[in-house]
Amino acid sequence: MKVGIPKGLMYCKYHPFIVTFFSELGAEIIVSEDTNKNILDAGVKYCVDDACLPVKIFHGHIDSIKDKCDILVIPRIMQLWKNEYICPKFCGLPEMVINSFDRLPVTITEPIYATSKKKLYCWAKTSGKFLRKNNHEIKRAFVNALNAQKDHKTGIDDSGYEINITLTGHPYNIYDSFLNMNLINKINKLGMGIKTAEFTEEDILYQEAENLYKRPFWTFVREIYGFALNAAKEKKADGIIYVSSFNCGTDSVIIELIKNSLPDFPFLILKIDEHTGEAGINTRIEAFRDMLERRLFNESHISTLG
Amino acid sequence: MKATFPHLGNVYIAVKALFDGLGIDYVIPPQNSDHALNIGTKYSPEEICLPFKIMIGNYIQAIEQGADTVILTGSCGPCRFGEYCELQMNLMKSLGYNLNFIVLDMPKDIGIKELFNRLVSIGSTSTKSKFEKLKAAKLAIHVMHLIDETEALSHYLAGYERNKGECKRLLQECKTEAMKCSNPAEMLSLIKEYKKRIEYVSVDINKNPLKIALIGEIYTVIEPYSNFYIEDKLMDYGVSTKRGMTPSWWLKNMALSPVKINSLNIKKASREYLSLEIGGHARECIGEAILSYKEGFDGAIQIFPLGCMPEIVSKSILPSISRDFEFPIMSLVVDDMTGEAGYITRLEAFIDLLERRRDNVLYGS
Numbered sequence: 001m002k003v004g005i006p007k008g009l010m011y012c013k014y015h016p017f018i019v020t021f022f023s024e025l026g027a028e029i030i031v032s033e034d035t036n037k038n039i040l041d042a043g044v045k046y047c048v049d050d051a052c053l054p055v056k057i058f059h060g061h062i063d064s065i066k067d068k069c070d071i072l073v074i075p076r077i078m079q080l081w082k083n084e085y086i087c088p089k090f091c092g093l094p095e096m097v098i099n100s101f102d103r104l105p106v107t108i109t110e111p112i113y114a115t116s117k118k119k120l121y122c123w124a125k126t127s128g129k130f131l132r133k134n135n136h137e138i139k140r141a142f143v144n145a146l147n148a149q150k151d152h153k154t155g156i157d158d159s160g161y162e163i164n165i166t167l168t169g170h171p172y173n174i175y176d177s178f179l180n181m182n183l184i185n186k187i188n189k190l191g192m193g194i195k196t197a198e199f200t201e202e203d204i205l206y207q208e209a210e211n212l213y214k215r216p217f218w219t220f221v222r223e224i225y226g227f228a229l230n231a232a233k234e235k236k237a238d239g240i241i242y243v244s245s246f247n248c249g250t251d252s253v254i255i256e257l258i259k260n261s262l263p264d265f266p267f268l269i270l271k272i273d274e275h276t277g278e279a280g281i282n283t284r285i286e287a288f289r290d291m292l293e294r295r296l297f298n299e300s301h302i303s304t305l306g
Numbered sequence: 307m308k309a310t311f312p313h314l315g316n317v318y319i320a321v322k323a324l325f326d327g328l329g330i331d332y333v334i335p336p337q338n339s340d341h342a343l344n345i346g347t348k349y350s351p352e353e354i355c356l357p358f359k360i361m362i363g364n365y366i367q368a369i370e371q372g373a374d375t376v377i378l379t380g381s382c383g384p385c386r387f388g389e390y391c392e393l394q395m396n397l398m399k400s401l402g403y404n405l406n407f408i409v410l411d412m413p414k415d416i417g418i419k420e421l422f423n424r425l426v427s428i429g430s431t432s433t434k435s436k437f438e439k440l441k442a443a444k445l446a447i448h449v450m451h452l453i454d455e456t457e458a459l460s461h462y463l464a465g466y467e468r469n470k471g472e473c474k475r476l477l478q479e480c481k482t483e484a485m486k487c488s489n490p491a492e493m494l495s496l497i498k499e500y501k502k503r504i505e506y507v508s509v510d511i512n513k514n515p516l517k518i519a520l521i522g523e524i525y526t527v528i529e530p531y532s533n534f535y536i537e538d539k540l541m542d543y544g545v546s547t548k549r550g551m552t553p554s555w556w557l558k559n560m561a562l563s564p565v566k567i568n569s570l571n572i573k574k575a576s577r578e579y580l581s582l583e584i585g586g587h588a589r590e591c592i593g594e595a596i597l598s599y600k601e602g603f604d605g606a607i608q609i610f611p612l613g614c615m616p617e618i619v620s621k622s623i624l625p626s627i628s629r630d631f632e633f634p635i636m637s638l639v640v641d642d643m644t645g646e647a648g649y650i651t652r653l654e655a656f657i658d659l660l661e662r663r664r665d666n667v668l669y670g671s
Contacts, residue, residue: 048622050613050639078582083415085384091584092619099579099626111582214392215415217384249615252353253389260396 001131003027004069004105007034008058009090010077012175017149018073021124024141025131030069032061035178039064044274046100053245053273054172055089055096057179062097062104071130072107074098082115084219087250106130117146155198156184163292164193166231168224169243169251173272180243181278183270183285187241190289195237197227204230212257218250221257228258232265239266239292241285246273266292307331307406307431310373312361313338315528316457317553319481320450323490327442328432333373335364338531342367347642349401351393356532356611356641357525358390362397369403377428380411384585385616414564445490447557449497454552456480456501461537465515465546468508474541476504516605516660519598520549521591523610523617526640527551533609533638534646536653543657548603550594551587571597579623586616595627595635604660605634607653612641634659 003022005011011018015031023029032039035057043060066072074094077086085091094109110126113119121142128138154175156167165187167174174196177184187194197205205226209216216222224242231237240258244251255269268288270281310333311321318334325332336342342363349366350359365376381388391409398405408428413421429439460473467473480500487493518540526532527549540547550572562568572593580592595606608624610617621637628635636656638649 048618050618050621076582085585088384088585088588088615089619091384091582092580092588092616092623095580096619096622099623212392213395214380214389214409214411217388217415221389247353247613249355249386249613252351252613253386253393256351256354256393256396260400 001027001071002030002069003131004030004032004065004072006058006061006065006072006074007032008061009054009093009172010075010086011172013154013171014075014149016152017145018075020148021127021141021145022073022131024144025128025133025137027071027131030065032065035060035176037178040178040274048096048100050247051089051096052248053179054170054176055093056274057176058093059097059100062101066101066104070105072105073127074107074109076109076111078111078113080114080219081222083215084217084222086219153198155196156194157199158188158193158195161188161191161193163191163239163289163296164195164237165239165241165292166228166237167194167196167241167243168228170220170245170248173243173245180270180272181276181281183243183281186282186285190285192289192292195231197223200227200230218253220250221254224254225257225261229261232262238296239268239288241288242267242269244269244271246271266295307375308333308373309375309377309428310335310365310368311377312364313529313531314525315530315553316453316481317450319453319484319493320446320553322485323449323493324442324446326488326493327434327445327490328429328439329434330428330432333368333371335368335371335373338364338529343531343642349397353613354393355386355613357387357529358393359642360529360532361390362394365394365398365405366401366403369405374404375406375408377408377410380409380415383583385614387586412560442490445494447554449490449494450557451554452494452497452501453480453484454554456497456504458548458552459501460504461541461547461549463504463507463509463546464541465517465544466509466511466513468510470544471542472507473504474538476500476507480504515544515546516657516664517546517548517603518657518660519594519603519606520547520609521551521594521598521606522587522608522620522637523591523614524551524556524587526609526611528553532611532640534640534644534649536607536609539650539653545657548598548601550590550597569593575600579627580620584616584619586614588616588620591617591620592623592627595624595633596631599627599631599633603633604664605636605656607656608635608637610637610639612639634663 005018019029039060040057042063043056046063047056047059074097076094077090079085094107098104098107108127108130110123112123124138124142173180184194205223208226208229209222228240242255308331313335322334338360343360345366346359346363350362378391380391391407395407408424410424432439457477460477464473480497483496484493487496520527528551537547559568572590575596576589576593580589583589591608598606624635
């Protein structure tokens with residue numbers, strides 16, 4: 001049995017779990033290749049035009065493996081934390097995919113509630129049945145998959161740079177180097193160190209978000225907002241670079257919240273979509289670096305306006 | 307306290323009834339217009355959806371007339387509407403307005419006690435007795451239902467009427483007259499009377515007008531300014547329209563949702579295409595598309611603001627429904643940059659298409 005796993009969206013964070021789970025069940029895993037021009041083009045072709053870039057790319061990944069596998073895994077991530085969603089498009093992702101392609105193999109579209117082990121196991125149980133495995137085998141694969149996920153650490157925490165910035169945004173925008181045009185390398189090359197949200201404790205993120213009038217109901221609002229605020233407060237970084245995909249609903253809110261809470265902190269927003277020109281991105285990062293440099297070394301923090 | 311609230315279709319009529327009954331001072335913002343949108347666009351975040359921008363325009367225009375408290379409903383679905391209150395509070399504060407927000411959120415999120423406190427904080431400025439307050443609330447809900455029914459009726463009968471434009475004229479008149487009433491009971495009887503009058507509009511039952519269902523995002527479907535008065539236009543064209551989304555539907559849906567018996571017909575109809583609640587009203591959109599096909603409608607028009615996350619999901623599902631049922635569905639995206647001419651052209655083309663389908667004209671051959 002060949003199980004196809006598209007390398008889009010949250011794959012960058014949760015691939016150990018999903019790959020281990022299905023390979024432990026004895027399936028042959030077909031993972032789509034890294035994002036490239038063909039995948040992007042296919043995504044733009046098949047996906048509904050209003051969707052954001054990462055969702056389009058996900059469609060591209062589906063297109064590249066749909067004819068090579070017997071079962072296609074389309075993760076419908078409903079909740080990662082209690083009472084928090086990711087985005088409506090994540091909840092409706094399987095519907096978007098299924099209705100955009102003419103012929104697809106069998107799809108696993110069970111909703112994933114990763115709020116507790118028990119709830120996540122519900123997903124594993126129904127998904128495992130697709131491979132005709134019994135409960136015992138599924139349980140074993142599930143435990144192994146969880147362990148594999150535990151050992152896996154993502155995140156960047158550079159040291160030894162003069163200037164440090166926090167790179168924030170949705171993980172699939174940060175870690176997909178085709179989508180963001182090799183942003184991490186670019187920033188490093190300009191002599192800036194990167195810190196990402198994964199190294200900040202969950203408790204701190206919760207604490208920061210508690211100051212908001214309304215409890216955030218999106219995981220990424222809490223995480224990104226909490227991280228940006230915390231990094232600025234504790235002077236972990238000199239500036240924030242935010243990678244955002246055009247027309248992203250959650251980003252439009254997070255960016256406003258951060259801007260509001262950190263009015264005087266250097267903040268660069270990089271909007272990306274399928275037409276983004278690389279030169280423009282380069283110029284903006286370079287300018288941001290120059291600005292930080294002047295702010296840190298050449299000028300005092302007193303405003304020139306007096 | 308001088309309360310105000312953002313516009314949503316005919317809600318202002320019911321709110322007037324409510325506040326008149328409670329004896330609370332209030333400001334109804336001027337009807338939505340380009341001016342309101344321009345104000346909103348100037349101050350709002352660039353990428354936020356259209357309702358946010360129009361609402362900001364409403365607030366600022368209401369403040370100019372002396373309002374100091376905004377009453378807003380909230381939600382905790384994964385759609386952006388839930389975050390409106392937070393962003394709007396910050397925005398109004400940074401613009402230097404001292405505005406008090408009362409957000410009526412779902413008890414699931416803020417707790418029933420907090421919701422009760424917030425409701426009490428609205429009612430506390432009223433001098434009326436508890437009984438009178440409850441009576442006012444009941445009357446207001448009655449008004450809401452009645453005006454929605456009246457509107458739905460006139461939209462439906464517009465396709466059948468003998469004297470063109472009569473339904474539209476009566477509906478307009480009903481709304482303007484209702485706003486002149488000074489107490490809710492008077493308003494109620496007035497709307498009842500107009501409903502009767504619309505019921506007795508002379509109709510030609512042999513006519514077989516085009517019937518179009520309006521589906522999509524709740525604000526842009528209900529608020530006529532944001533969809534370029536699409537219902538009025540369709541009335542002019544002699545098309546019967548129906549829309550499931552009304553403020554009274556929303557109220558009922560909200561009230562029944564904790565026990566999960568809300569909109570059962572929609573849930574049933576949409577099960578095959580979208581089996582889960584994904585936030586916003588995507589599921590209702592899908593369900594209504596299928597229901598309107600089953601009710602014998604000729605087509606459906608989906609309207610949503612640019613970047614609306616749940617509706618993007620339903621937009622990608624609708625072509626499948628359209629194909630499976632041979633039911634034409636058009637999606638219209640609105641935002642602050644939409645040009646009206648292009649919008650009308652598409653609407654007219656869609657109506658032409660529906661007419662030709664009826665006559666079995668195939669591919670222009």
